[in-house]
Amino acid sequence: MKKIINDPNEFVDEMLEGILLAHSHDLKIAGNDKRALVIKDAPIKEKVAIATGGGSGHLPVFLGYIGKGMIDGCAVGNVFASPSANTMFNVTKAIDGGEGVLYIYGNYGGDVMNFNMAAEMSEFEDIKVETVIVADDVASAPKGSEDKRRGVAGLFYAYKIAGAAAYEGKSLEEVKEIVERALQGTRTMGMALSPCIIPSVGKPTFTIGEDEMEIGMGIHGEPGIKREKLKSADEITEELMDRILTDLPYVEGDEVSILINGLGSTPKEELYIVYRKVHSILKEKGIKVYRPYIGEYATSMEMGGMSITLMKLDDQIKSLLDKSADTPFFQQV
Amino acid sequence: MKKIINDPNEFVDEMLEGILLAHSHDLKIAGNDKRALVIKDAPIKEKVAIATGGGSGHLPVFLGYIGKGMIDGCAVGNVFASPSANTMFNVTKAIDGGEGVLYIYGNYGGDVMNFNMAAEMSEFEDIKVETVIVADDVASAPKGSEDKRRGVAGLFYAYKIAGAAAYEGKSLEEVKEIVERALQGTRTMGMALSPCIIPSVGKPTFTIGEDEMEIGMGIHGEPGIKREKLKSADEITEELMDRILTDLPYVEGDEVSILINGLGSTPKEELYIVYRKVHSILKEKGIKVYRPYIGEYATSMEMGGMSITLMKLDDQIKSLLDKSADTPFFQQV
Numbered sequence: 249m250k251k252i253i254n255d256p257n258e259f260v261d262e263m264l265e266g267i268l269l270a271h272s273h274d275l276k277i278a279g280n281d282k283r284a285l286v287i288k289d290a291p292i293k294e295k296v297a298i299a300t301g302g303g304s305g306h307l308p309v310f311l312g313y314i315g316k317g318m319i320d321g322c323a324v325g326n327v328f329a330s331p332s333a334n335t336m337f338n339v340t341k342a343i344d345g346g347e348g349v350l351y352i353y354g355n356y357g358g359d360v361m362n363f364n365m366a367a368e369m370s371e372f373e374d375i376k377v378e379t380v381i382v383a384d385d386v387a388s389a390p391k392g393s394e395d396k397r398r399g400v401a402g403l404f405y406a407y408k409i410a411g412a413a414a415y416e417g418k419s420l421e422e423v424k425e426i427v428e429r430a431l432q433g434t435r436t437m438g439m440a441l442s443p444c445i446i447p448s449v450g451k452p453t454f455t456i457g458e459d460e461m462e463i464g465m466g467i468h469g470e471p472g473i474k475r476e477k478l479k480s481a482d483e484i485t486e487e488l489m490d491r492i493l494t495d496l497p498y499v500e501g502d503e504v505s506i507l508i509n510g511l512g513s514t515p516k517e518e519l520y521i522v523y524r525k526v527h528s529i530l531k532e533k534g535i536k537v538y539r540p541y542i543g544e545y546a547t548s549m550e551m552g553g554m555s556i557t558l559m560k561l562d563d564q565i566k567s568l569l570d571k572s573a574d575t576p577f578f579q580q581v
Numbered sequence: 582m583k584k585i586i587n588d589p590n591e592f593v594d595e596m597l598e599g600i601l602l603a604h605s606h607d608l609k610i611a612g613n614d615k616r617a618l619v620i621k622d623a624p625i626k627e628k629v630a631i632a633t634g635g636g637s638g639h640l641p642v643f644l645g646y647i648g649k650g651m652i653d654g655c656a657v658g659n660v661f662a663s664p665s666a667n668t669m670f671n672v673t674k675a676i677d678g679g680e681g682v683l684y685i686y687g688n689y690g691g692d693v694m695n696f697n698m699a700a701e702m703s704e705f706e707d708i709k710v711e712t713v714i715v716a717d718d719v720a721s722a723p724k725g726s727e728d729k730r731r732g733v734a735g736l737f738y739a740y741k742i743a744g745a746a747a748y749e750g751k752s753l754e755e756v757k758e759i760v761e762r763a764l765q766g767t768r769t770m771g772m773a774l775s776p777c778i779i780p781s782v783g784k785p786t787f788t789i790g791e792d793e794m795e796i797g798m799g800i801h802g803e804p805g806i807k808r809e810k811l812k813s814a815d816e817i818t819e820e821l822m823d824r825i826l827t828d829l830p831y832v833e834g835d836e837v838s839i840l841i842n843g844l845g846s847t848p849k850e851e852l853y854i855v856y857r858k859v860h861s862i863l864k865e866k867g868i869k870v871y872r873p874y875i876g877e878y879a880t881s882m883e884m885g886g887m888s889i890t891l892m893k894l895d896d897q898i899k900s901l902l903d904k905s906a907d908t909p910f911f912q913q914v
Contacts (some may be wrong), residue, residue, distance in 0.1 A: 249885075270860075515845055562642075
C-alpha cells in the first residue's frame with residue numbers, strides 16, 4: 249500500500265484544502281475553525297440543521313454529505329480520531345437557523361463524549377440540540393445490546409432521511425423521531441480483505457493472510473466475528489445476509505433499501521456481483537427491494553472489503569429517501 | 582489482491598446481472614444480446630443517439646454512463662477485451678431514433694476494428710453512423726502523433742458533452758463537431774502504484790516495487806514513460822501537470838474543467854490532495870478552473886494510482902458541461 253501524499257501529518261489539512269477549493273460553491277469553514285465545515289448558505293433559516301462529525305479517512309463519510317437535502321455541517325477529526333467538542337460547537341453555532349440542531353453520528357466513545365460536551369455548550373447559548381446515535385453494525389455487539397454497536401455505512405441513510413425531513417420543514421422532534429425509526433430498521437454487516445494505513449502511523453492497521461477474510465471487521469480495523477479462508481462472493485453474501493436478516497428480523501412482506509458499500513479498494517464490479525446475490529436472497533424471502541445504492545459510501549481509505557446495509561421502509565421513509573440531494577459526494581436527481 | 586467473486590469466467594456476466602437488477606428502471610438489454618446495454622426508453626425519437634463500447638473492468642466506464650444527459654447504449658466486452666462488432670451493431674439498432682448514432686470510444690485496435698465493422702453493418706441498414714475516437718492519454722504517443730494515443734478518462738468528458746448536445750437537439754454532424762472540438766482541448770496524464778488482476782487470469786497485470794511508481798502507465802497496464810521511486814503528491818502532480826500543460830499547450834487566460842480520477846484503490850482523500858496542487862499550479866499560470874470532478878470515473882478494477890485530465894472550455898462546451906445528467910454511476914443536479 250503506497251500513498252499519494254505529502255507530509256503525513258498534513259494529510260487531513262491538505263485534503264480539506266483540496267475539498268474546499270473543489271467545492272467552494274457548496275462548502276465553507278465556520279469562522280476560523282478549519283476543521284468545522286458547513287454548507288455555503290449556513291445558517292439556513294426555518295429549517296432544522298443537521299450536524300455530524302468524526303475522524304477522517306472515511307470519505308464520503310462524514311463531510312462529503314454536506315449539501316442540499318442532506319446535512320448542514322461536520323466536525324472533522326484527524327484520521328480515525330474524534331474531532332474536538334469545540335469544533336462541533338463551532339459547527340453548531342454556524343448552522344443553527346433558529347429551529348435547533350440534530351446531531352447524527354456513529355457510536356464511538358470519543359465522539360459521544362465530545363459531541364455531548366458540544367451539545368451542552370450549545371444549549372448554554374440557547375441553541376436547542378438533539379442527538380441520534382447511529383449503531384447499525386450487527387457484528388459489533390449481540391442482539392439485545394444494540395446500543396453498544398458501532399455506526400458504519402448506515403450513517404448514509406441517517407443523513408439522507410434526516411436531511412430530507414429537515415428540508416420538508418419538520419420540527420427538531422419530528423426529524424429526530426423519523427431518523428430514529430429509520431435506524432431501528434437499519435442493519436449492516438461488513439467483511440474485510442485487507443487493511444489500510446493511517447498516514448501518520450505508516451503501517452497497516454492489522455495483518456491478514458493472503459487467502460483470508462474477516463467477517464464483521466470494523467471500519468477502523470476493529471476485530472470482527474471470525475477470520476477464515478476467503479470464500480466465493482455468493483457464500484460471503486449469504487453469510488452476511490443471514491446475520492442481517494435474522495437480527496431485526498426482516499420478514500416476508502417487508503420492503504427495504506439496500507446499500508452495498510465498498511470499503512476503499514474493492515472494485516465496483518465486485519459490489520454488483522454481491523448485489524446480484526443479495527437481490528436473489530431477498531426475492532426468495534419475499535422481501536421487496538427498493539432503490540439500491542451501490543458504491544463507496546463509507547470507506548476506510550484503501551481498505552479492501554465491503555458491507556451490506558438494509559433499511560426497512562415505510563411510506564414516510566420511502567418518500568424521504570426519494571427526495572433529491574446535491575452534495576459534493578452524493579447527488580440524487 | 583483478493584477478489585469477491587464467484588467463477589472468474591462468470592465475472593462479467595454476473596456483474597452485468599447485478600447492474601441490470603440494480604438499475605432496472607434505467608437500463609435494459611437490446612433484444613437477446615446480454616452484452617448490449619441500452620437506456621430503458623431506447624430508442625429516443627428526435628435525438629442523436631450516442632453509443633460506446635469497450636472491455637469490462639473500468640466502471641463507471643463504459644456502461645455506467647448510459648442515462649439521461651449522457652449516452653444511449655454500450656457494447657460490453659470481457660475484461661480488458663473488445664466487444665464484438667455484432668454486439669455494437671445490436672446496440673446501434675436499439676438506440677437509433679432516426680437521427681443517427683454517434684460512436685464514441687477509446688483508441689484501442691480491437692475496438693476500432695470491431696466498431697468500424699458495426700458502423701458498416703449499421704449503414705447497410707440505413708442507420709447513419711459517425712465516429713469520434715477518444716485519444717487523450719498524453720503518455721501513450723508523442724506530440725505530433727496524437728492520433729496514436731490511447732483513450733482514458735477523457736471518455737467521461739466526451740460522453741458528457743456529446744450527451745448534453747444530443748439532448749439539446751443538435752444534429753449528428755453538430756454533435757460530432759462539438760465533441761471533436763472538446764477532445765482537441767482534452768489531455769490526460771496518469772500514474773500507477775499497483776496492478777490489478779484480470780479474474781480469469783488470476784495474476785497481476787504487471788509487477789512493481791513496493792517503493793516505486795510508474796508515470797504514464799495505461800489503464801490496462803500498458804508500459805508508461807518511466808518507472809521511479811515514489812515521490813510526494815505535490816511532486817507527482819507537478820510532473821503530470823507539466824506534461825499536460827505543455828502538450829496542448831494550455832496557456833494563461835484559458836479556462837478548463839479538471840478531472841482527478843482514481844484508478845481503483847486510491848482513496849478519495851488522496852485525490853483531493855492532488856487537486857489542491859493542481860489548483861495551485863493553474864492559479865499560478867493564470868488558467869481558470871471551472872467545475873472540477875474528483876473521484877472514480879474510469880478505473881482498472883483494483884489498480885492503484887490516478888490520472889489528471891484537463892478539458893479546455895469555450896462558451897458552448899461550458900454550457901453543455903453544466904447540463905444535468907442522471908445515469909447509474911453519475912448524477913449531476
